[in-house]
Amino acid sequence: MTVKDSRTADELLDAVGPAFGKLRRTSLLEVENPISAKDLSRTLVLNLIQEHNREPGSEVTVGRVAELLGTDPSVASRMVSDIIKAGYLVRAASQLDGRRTVLELSPQGEELMTRFRKHQRDAFDYITADWSDSDRLDFARLMLQYVDSLDALKTRGLAKDA
Known part of the structure; x- marks a missing residue:
């Protein structure tokens, strides 16, 4: 189930941090x-x-x-x-x-x-039971990509320990 979010790009990006806190x-x-x-x-x-x-x-x-x-x-x-x-x-x-x-x-x-x-x-x-298979897999891929990028910060020296 894909729902169009009416928030602006900034509102969406500002909501990411609190969303991670809920995970x-x-x-x-x-x-x-x-x-x-x-x-x-x-x-x-x-x-x-x-x-x-x-x-x-x-x-x-x-x-x-x-x-x-x-x-x-x-x-x-x-x-x-x-x-x-x-x-x-x-x-x-x-x-x-x-x-x-x-x-x-x-x-x-x-x-x-x-x-x-x-x-x-x-x-x-x-x-995610009511999500489409495509949305579930997209979310999983993007979450893993995010975590991989966090781990990559160690090699770039931008984070003490990701």
Whole structure:
């Protein structure tokens, strides 16, 4: 279902920021196998760790979590401690520097992220159920293009950490 938006170009572009702020709330939709609000907040950190641990030669420490979240190290430390207590993260010795401790998802953390990804897909399907297939795929392509452009800022040096 395509609906013509009557807002001006500036109004549309000004509305993008607040719209992005609402996107995370889609994870709270009551679709099949919901994620608790507490686990939802944990997925923010788990996703960062999972994503950065996939990069060759990259290891994530509590300090790195603080940098990625743009928060104080003590806040990141409390968040990480909570996630470890919940069983979703484990501390491990660094393979690059044995004196450092790095963070890795536990099997339970991997399972939570698998459930979270399914929940995100279910929410997307639910929200866009009355959209045309073309609109759904266009939105998905443009969202991924946006995220790829954000990641590209790292190589251009325009963002500390996208």
